[in-house]
Amino acid sequence: MRLGQRRIFIIPSRGGLLFALALIVMLIGAINYNLALGHALVFLLAGLGIVGMIQTFRNLHGLLIAPGRSAPVFAGETAHFQITLDNDRPTPPGA
Numbered sequence: 001m002r003l004g005q006r007r008i009f010i011i012p013s014r015g016g017l018l019f020a021l022a023l024i025v026m027l028i029g030a031i032n033y034n035l036a037l038g039h040a041l042v043f044l045l046a047g048l049g050i051v052g053m054i055q056t057f058r059n060l061h062g063l064l065i066a067p068g069r070s071a072p073v074f075a076g077e078t079a080h081f082q083i084t085l086d087n088d089r090p091t092p093p094g095a
Contacts, residue, residue, distance in 0.1 A: 003063045010053050019049060062089050 001007075012020070023042055030038025068082030 001065050003060055003065065005061070008057055008060050010056055016049075019045075023049075063087055 023046055026038065026045075027042045029035075030042055064084075064086040066084040066086070068084050070079060070081050073079045
């Protein structure tokens, strides 16, 4: 299965939600004290967060995922499943 645009979901984790909350608090503080550099810092960090999400999407887009072999197990035992990841793009993900 090849990961495409409809199969990649970038959802916020606790760290991402904490980052967004910190940005909101910093923005309120910058507005309250009328700090131009505070506004610049908030929007710079927000832009870096958005660019990070876009780069994450670009790294995952086109990735091939294939199921591997698994050993047979009895009921109640731990089963281990292997997956194979492959990237057949001619260019590196960051280029």
